[in-house]
């Protein structure tokens with residue numbers, strides 16, 4: 351379902367080059383539950399951005415559901431992203447002018463879902479992440495962890511085939527973090543591929559597979575048995 | 578040194594009111610090392626913003642070093658903030674057009690420190706937070722945890738009398754987080770008051786005093802003995 355082969359991502363800063371991803375190959379099947387861990391600056395967000403079709407490799411290929419997405423036009427990539435991928439950004443990227451409910455509703459509107467069904471689904475997910483009483487707050491009227499939960503709700507409300515979550519519990523206490531992980535794991539139980547970048551070893555311990563990165567390379571890729 | 582008495586902070590959202598801080602009183606002496614913990618949305622950032630003179634109480638008073646700062650003009654508050662307080666924001670607020678080194682240098686320039694001394698001090702702190710090789714990157718060319726470390730360096734380079742850090746390790750792996758906490762604790766050893774909002778119980782466990790908030794109130798305020 352996800353196949354990266356010999357992916358490199360090089361950034362230029364002035365005349366310096368940063369090799370953010372250095373020969374990364376991996377294969378993730380539909381429905382897997384994977385943690386990506388590693389030190390700050392090791393390439394986790396860069397890898398997730400490529401998987402989420404928000405960035406392209408400098409060299410190497412990416413096949414998603416058998417299709418080589420590296421060679422798609424920007425518009426075609428955007429369509430595939432909208433149809434298949436839910437992305438929880440490390441720093442949320444909520445729309446400042448919209449309320450929490452409106453931010454979460456956005457993907458449903460773009461997909462042409464009817465108003466009554468939209469209202470119902472938004473209400474449901476707001477309750478699932480504990481934000482029913484913050485529905486009409488704009489992002490700057492929310493706490494850091496509340497914004498993070500809005501980002502998670504927005505990314506998951508369309509039940510995409512792949513959910514990519516970049517540090518989804520970084521701003522959350524243990525209780526709210528568990529609530530969020532439960533929402534994500536419930537979706538994974540319905541066969542949605544779930545890939546979580548995290549610094550939290552407790553979350554890493556819940557997944558069946560852990561990919562550990564150092565300096566742009568995959569240092570370890572371990573699948574746990576007997577769970 | 579820090580004295581809050583019966584502080585309330587009420588936000589209005591439409592015709593709804595959010596009681597973000599609800600009768601908070603506390604006293605922190607110079608040189609203390611305090612953790613503020615509690616669930617997402619409990620009022621931690623709101624409390625820190627008031628302590629950092631970035632926000633005012635709706636009612637109640639705040640005395641800093643014996644001076645009632647609640648009644649100061651905006652300009653006078655800004656001066657006190659610049660002179661006494663180093664603030665590490667939950668979401669960093671770095672200047673997008675400036676490099677990491679320039680962001681960190683900014684407080685020194687505003688204070689009129691000479692160029693050669695500025696360069697030396699910026700280099701020193703970049704090394705302390707492990708970012709010497711990222712000096713010329715702008716914020717959008719840095720990882721999440723790297724931006725967090727720039728924010729920490731900027732907040733601490735002037736050796737303010739009070740450091741307020743809002744979730745300073747939220748985006749960091751254990752190793753980088755320890756590095757950052759070490760920088761902050763070294764400053765505390767030089768009698769700088771250190772107040773850290775954190776969701777990480779390991780950091781909470783390192784402080785001598787823990788303030789635990791729930792729904793805008795201080796539920797517990799415990800000082801550990803025998804350390």
Ligand SMILES: Nc1ncnc2c1ncn2[C@@H]1O[C@H](COP(=O)(O)OP(=O)(O)OP(=O)(O)O)[C@@H](O)[C@H]1O
Pocket residue numbers: 484487490491492493494495496521522523588589590595596597615616617618619620621622623624667
């Ligand atoms: N400008 C605002 N307008 C309305 N409500 C606000 C505003 N800022 C914060 N709030 C509300 O006040 C409460 C406290 O927010 P605060 O940011 O202090 O929480 P926090 O403890 O820092 O949470 P987190 O751990 O998620 O960062 C939250 O419920 C939030 O929705």
Ligand SMILES: Nc1ncnc2c1ncn2[C@@H]1O[C@H](COP(=O)(O)OP(=O)(O)OP(=O)(O)O)[C@@H](O)[C@H]1O
Pocket residue numbers: 361362363368369370388389390391392393394395396397440711714717718719720721722723748749750
């Ligand atoms: N646009 C860019 N230009 C230049 N360098 C970049 C850019 N984006 C990222 N980098 C560099 O690439 C490396 C990997 O960045 P990335 O954001 O993937 O790290 P990360 O593993 O997500 O880190 P963190 O845990 O701190 O979020 C970092 O060293 C960073 O400085």
Ligand SMILES: [Mg+2]
Pocket residue numbers: 394395396440516720721722
């Ligand atoms: Mg990252």
Ligand SMILES: [Mg+2]
Pocket residue numbers: 493494495621622623667743
């Ligand atoms: Mg906060």
